[in-house]
Structure formats: structure tokens, C-alpha cells
Amino acid sequence: MTATITLWSKHMKKFLANPMEMFGLAIQPILWVVLYGVGMKSMMSPAMPGTGNTYITFMVPGIVALSALGGAVGGGSVWLTERLRGIVKEYLVAPIPRLSVLMGNALSTMTKSLFQAVVILVVGVLMGARLAPNPLGWLGGMALVAAFGLGFSGIALGMASSTDNPGVYHSMIMLLNLPLLFLSNALYPLESLPTWMRIGASINPTSYVIDGIRQMMLQDGAAMTGGKVLPLWLCFGVVAAFAALGMAMAYKAFRRSVK
Amino acid sequence: MNKQTNSDLAIEARALVKRYSAEVLAVDRVDLCIQANTIYALLGPNGAGKTTTISMLTTLLKPTSGSARVAGFDVVQQAARVRQRIGVTFQEMVLDDELTGRDVLDYHGRLYGQSRAERQTRAAELLALVELQDAADRQARTYSGGMKRRLELARALMTTPQVLFLDEPTLGLDPQTRTRIWEYIRNLKEQSGLTVLMTTHYMDEAEALADRAGIIDLGHLVIEGTPGELIAQMGADTIRIVGRGERDTFVAQIRALPFAQTVTTGEDVIQIGVDSGSRRLVEVASLATTSNFVIEDVSMTKPSLGDVFLKYTGHQLRDTASPVSPNGASIWIRK
Numbered sequence: 221m222t223a224t225i226t227l228w229s230k231h232m233k234k235f236l237a238n239p240m241e242m243f244g245l246a247i248q249p250i251l252w253v254v255l256y257g258v259g260m261k262s263m264m265s266p267a268m269p270g271t272g273n274t275y276i277t278f279m280v281p282g283i284v285a286l287s288a289l290g291g292a293v294g295g296g297s298v299w300l301t302e303r304l305r306g307i308v309k310e311y312l313v314a315p316i317p318r319l320s321v322l323m324g325n326a327l328s329t330m331t332k333s334l335f336q337a338v339v340i341l342v343v344g345v346l347m348g349a350r351l352a353p354n355p356l357g358w359l360g361g362m363a364l365v366a367a368f369g370l371g372f373s374g375i376a377l378g379m380a381s382s383t384d385n386p387g388v389y390h391s392m393i394m395l396l397n398l399p400l401l402f403l404s405n406a407l408y409p410l411e412s413l414p415t416w417m418r419i420g421a422s423i424n425p426t427s428y429v430i431d432g433i434r435q436m437m438l439q440d441g442a443a444m445t446g447g448k449v450l451p452l453w454l455c456f457g458v459v460a461a462f463a464a465l466g467m468a469m470a471y472k473a474f475r476r477s478v479k
Numbered sequence: 480m481n482k483q484t485n486s487d488l489a490i491e492a493r494a495l496v497k498r499y500s501a502e503v504l505a506v507d508r509v510d511l512c513i514q515a516n517t518i519y520a521l522l523g524p525n526g527a528g529k530t531t532t533i534s535m536l537t538t539l540l541k542p543t544s545g546s547a548r549v550a551g552f553d554v555v556q557q558a559a560r561v562r563q564r565i566g567v568t569f570q571e572m573v574l575d576d577e578l579t580g581r582d583v584l585d586y587h588g589r590l591y592g593q594s595r596a597e598r599q600t601r602a603a604e605l606l607a608l609v610e611l612q613d614a615a616d617r618q619a620r621t622y623s624g625g626m627k628r629r630l631e632l633a634r635a636l637m638t639t640p641q642v643l644f645l646d647e648p649t650l651g652l653d654p655q656t657r658t659r660i661w662e663y664i665r666n667l668k669e670q671s672g673l674t675v676l677m678t679t680h681y682m683d684e685a686e687a688l689a690d691r692a693g694i695i696d697l698g699h700l701v702i703e704g705t706p707g708e709l710i711a712q713m714g715a716d717t718i719r720i721v722g723r724g725e726r727d728t729f730v731a732q733i734r735a736l737p738f739a740q741t742v743t744t745g746e747d748v749i750q751i752g753v754d755s756g757s758r759r760l761v762e763v764a765s766l767a768t769t770s771n772f773v774i775e776d777v778s779m780t781k782p783s784l785g786d787v788f789l790k791y792t793g794h795q796l797r798d799t800a801s802p803v804s805p806n807g808a809s810i811w812i813r814k
Contacts, residue, residue: 226589234577306573310634313537314590315562 223316227324228331231298235332245294245332249287249340253280253347260407261348273350278444280344281361281433282406285426287336288369289400293393295329296376300389303380303477312478322474326373326467333369334362341437350439357436364436364455367463368429374466381473400426409445425462428455489515489642489674490536494545497531505531507698508545513691515641518668518675520689522682522784524792528698529678530570533646536676537567550641563591566635570646570678572627576620580611580630583619584637591638598637605633609663625656632663643667645677649684661687682785692784696792706784713782713790714740714752718763721747721776729772733763743790750786 235241253276261275302308311321345351351358376393383389401407403420404427410418421427432455434441442449490513497506506528513519523529534540536549538558547554550564575583581602588598606615609629614622619630628648635643645664649657665688667673679685685692686706693703702709722729726749733751734742738759741752753759756779767774 222592223590226586230575230578230582230586233582234575237577302575306569306571307575309539309567309569310573310587311590312539313562313565313567314587315559315592316590 223320224323224327227321228327231328232331241294245290246336246339249283249290250343252283253340253343257347273440273444274348276344276347277349277438279407280349281430284337284340284365284433285368285406285429286401287340288333288365289372289397291333291336292329292369292372292376294332295325295373296380297389299325299377300380300386304384308478318478322470325377326370329373330366330369334366337365352437352439361433361437364429364432364459367459371462371466374470377470378473381477400424404430406430411448425458428458431455487515489513490549490676492547495535495542495547496544497535497540498543504698509700513674513676515674516668516672517690518688520685520692521678521695522685522692522788523695527695529695530646533644533678537565537644538562564641565644566638566640567644568631568635568646568648574619574627574631577618579616580606580619581615583630584634587634587637601637605636609633625652628652642674645675647678664688682783682788686784694788694791701791709787710782710784713786715754716756717780717782717786718751718753718756718760719778720749720774722772722774724772725770726772728770729767732766732770741790745789752782
């Protein structure tokens, strides 16, 4: 446990000491909100049907999920760098459990995801998104983001354990990025999609995070989708299962890479 | 921490074997007995098995067979206890260089469960020892190669280990830095009762530092002893001859000479260990004419560890990668 916290704190220190990394990770989702959000908002009628919300409020949860993904990617590349530069060996000759190396990485990766999510929420609010006045809902939404971040950390760490090439790592991750965003309810309500896309979106864990966040964190969240929302227990269940799956994947790849 | 366990052997390896695959046998039945509070140098060409041996002794790699005890504990069965008692520097630079020098030491101490007060005192001491006080609060990436190496040494010492493993500690450093690092190592051994196992390519390093040295080649430990013993068995003087012509005949004739204690042939050098160089030089040279060998250059030296190395490995001391084992770094980064 101490070792896990030590590694987490070391990664956080490096993260905070390097504003370029933070900025680099946050810039893409910020551009989504600012450019895409504003563009779409001005094309659509000023308010979402049945609410006083603009499109920005609708899309913010999707971009929060996307930014959590960005945080996970960053965490995975930290692990890849540590492996490639041999820093892992320092951990392996230390009297610490092997698993704490993975846990420390997963924890710092998840923290970065949460951090990104908060940045996007703030940007979203500045751009006119309306939050629900319920701090419990915010906590619930953040819990979803944390679990989603953990699941994605797992995938990112797993990929970072199975390649020695940073280029390959980034392109593998990028490959996931777009379908996860577009094949979900991030930018449009599930109801308005053709069946094949709706099926795709409903096996995409991102949809569950987004639906949960929308309901719990945003003003009139359910009304924006015409009241057709997924039950919250399902959102939490799917995201928790996704987190477990991601970590299992990371654990397997991690065992292989450090023996 | 420095108290010795029942045995006075700090490192004891028995028939240690590491086989990476059917073709690659990196370490082949190596026996090592290293007394506590001594410096032992493991010499050998690249790919000889030095790093693999160290990796097994530092619990990074599991031996294929054989056993080893470090600081009194078995490297496989009691790996955690071994880890608590050793300090390691790796052949390649392993540093989180976005951290400051002080932070590198601090996080290392935390991993080993040292208290904050302990870490602060120890880091300050060590930064002073390796003369990095002025750079302590700068990011390590601004350090020169020598400073990074010294920081790594300080990190290995952070937890006051009983046994220190240094894999090529002065590789690529300038002569001044090398001499400094030698001084640190020597003083540490004398003052804190440390045992050091180091690998090196540099024979002068082994001569300057080691109480005992072993030469490893193709996974075998071919000879060991004090540097003095190793050198002494080469004969009192060495005559080196470079030339062209009927080399084989010439060498055969030299071997037949009663006073030629050792005869070694390198790629272009013939080395003859004799009792007295000045007396025997003429006799050796006169053989050249009778065997159609033209001497181009002849020199006479006191033998060095380098000559011992040449005798036992047949390699000159240059970077000739042996195909026998993969290099140490890639072992860790497997697909």
C-alpha cells in the first residue's frame, strides 16, 4: 500500500511539474467543447427540446468521458516510458509487491482522468452548460468518471505493457478514440440513431458513463433526451464491470511484461 | 543494518545457470563466493554473462537452475529479504530525470519504507558524499553523465545496503569522474563494511579497486583470484610481438622454449610471459629469423590484468558483442 501511494505521488509530482503534459491532454477535449459545441449550438435551435438547455449542456458529458480517456492515455504512456527507460527495474529490485507497481500506475492514471474531467466540466460551465444543483449527483457522476478512467487506465496500461514502441501505443489508442466517441450517445441522443448505430452505442461503455453523468450532474439531463434514459443502476453496473475488465487486462499484460 | 549473518560470505552462488532459450545459455554453472567487506570485480567481454549473473543475484531474474544466497538469504525463496539488503546500479542509466536529485533519493527511500526524517538525513549525507549538494534541487535531466552516475550511486546507497551491485559503474565517464567514483567505492568499503560486486570492461578499474576478480566468458567463470595472483601467473614480464609471416611456426617454436611461461595469441599480437624480459628478448627475436617471421614491433611490459583477460577470453578488450546472450537491457523489455 505504501509503495502504491509512493508511486502515485511520484507520478503526480511529475504530472504537476509538467504543465505541458496537462495542457496537451486537456486541449483536445477543450477544443471539442469550444469549437464543435459552439458550432453545433448555433446551428441548432437555441434550446434543447423541453428544456432551457443549449447543446453545450447536452454534449459536455460526452466530452468529459473523452477527456477521461485522454487522461488514461497519458497514464499509459508514463508506464511505457518507465518500462522503456528501465525505471521499472528500480521498482523490481525494491522490497515492494509487484502488484503495487501496477496499482500505483493505475491510481495515478485514474487521478489524471478525474483531473481532466473536472477541467472539462469547468470549461463547459463557462461555455454555458448548466449543472444540476445537486452535489450528490456530482459525486455520483465523478464516481462514474473515476471507474471509467480506471477501466481505460487498464486498457492503456495493458497496451503500454505489450508494445515497446510509443508510436504503436499512441496509434492503437487513437484507433479507439473516435469510435468510442461517435458510436455513443455523446453527441446525439440514442433515440435519433439508426438501429445498427444504436446497437453499437449500447455495447459501448462510454454511453453508460455519459448517460449517468447527464442524469446526475446536469440540469434537466433526462429531459434533454426526451426522458429516455438508461436506469442508473445499469450505468453503474456496466461501468464497474468495465473497470474490472480493464484492470484484469492490465494485470495480465503487466505480469507478462515484468515476469 | 550492516551486521553480518552467520556466514561471512556476502554472496554465495552455486552452479548458477540461466538459459534464455534452447540456443541461448547466458550463464553456465557459475560458482561465486564473495567474502563480506570485499570488492569483487566480474570481468568479461560484452555478452559474457556478467549482467545476467548480476540480474539473478539481485532477484530480477530467476535462475534456470542452481542457487544463490545474498547477504545470507536465498535469492529465490527469500527474495524480499535480499531486496531489503542490497543496493543496485544498472548498466544503463536508470533515472527519473524529471525529478530533482533530492526527490530521486527521497522517492527511493519511500519505496523502501524509510521515514521522512531518515530520508532527509540520508539524502543530505549522500548528496554531500557524491558532491551533488549544489545540484540537488535541480531536475536530474540537467545533470551531466557523470553527475547522473553519481546520483545513481547515491540512490543505491540510500537504504544503507549490505551488498552493493554496480553494473559497469563508470561506463562512458571521463577519467576524473571515474577516479572520483573509485574513491567513493573504496571509502565506502572501508568505512561501512560494504560488500561490492561490480562488473567492468576496464581492467584498470578492477586493478585499482578489486580485492578479488573473476573473469567470465561465454557464461563460464574461467578464473578468479586477487588481481595480484592473476597477474603473477602470467610471468614476471610480458614480451609483445607484432609481425607478419609464418606466425604459426614462430609461435610453436616459442612454446617450445623452456622459459616461456605463457604464450597467448591475439588477433595480431603474440604475448609471451617470461621470467625476465630483458634477458629473453634476444632469444625470442632470434627465433623469428629461423621461422620466416618478420617482427614489426616488439615491446616489453609488466603484465597487467588486461593480459590475463586476453589469455583467458582470447578477446581483445573492445566492444565485440558475443552472439551468446542478448544484451542486458532488452531482457526486461519483452514483447
